[in-house]
Amino acid sequence: MSTVAKAKGFKHSKPGLWLSIGTSAFGAVTIYKDVKKARTESDTLKLINALVGAAALITGTALLVRELRQLGDDDVLLG
Template identity: 90%
Template sequence: MSRIEKAKGFKHSKPGLWLSIGTSAFGAISIVKDVKKARTENDTLKLVNALVGAAALITGTALLVRELRQLGDDDVLLG
């Protein structure tokens, strides 16, 4: 297996999924800041943008968790 193939497979491995979930956590910090800023400025459009971003982040994280669970179900060693 070449290095490129290994790198592509990392995204769908447990460490790769955990890394993606951790990255999402940092994205959540940015969204919280955006919501606070939009509220202090009374900017409805910025608030809606931040909330849509939050919904996308939540959905993406849920998909990653589901994929992580499916990897766990397929693992013979986990029982």
């Protein structure tokens, strides 16, 4: 298998999915800060924007977890 093919398969491998989930955790920190700032400023529109972002982050993470569970032992990089 070529290096390019392995790199393309990384996104759908266990390590790739775990990396994506970890990246989502950093996004959660940003959303938390946005919510806190919006509350401090009493800015309803910014608060709604942060909450919609949080919903998207939760949905995306749930999809990654589901794909990780479906992957099981059929990991592309492990052979």
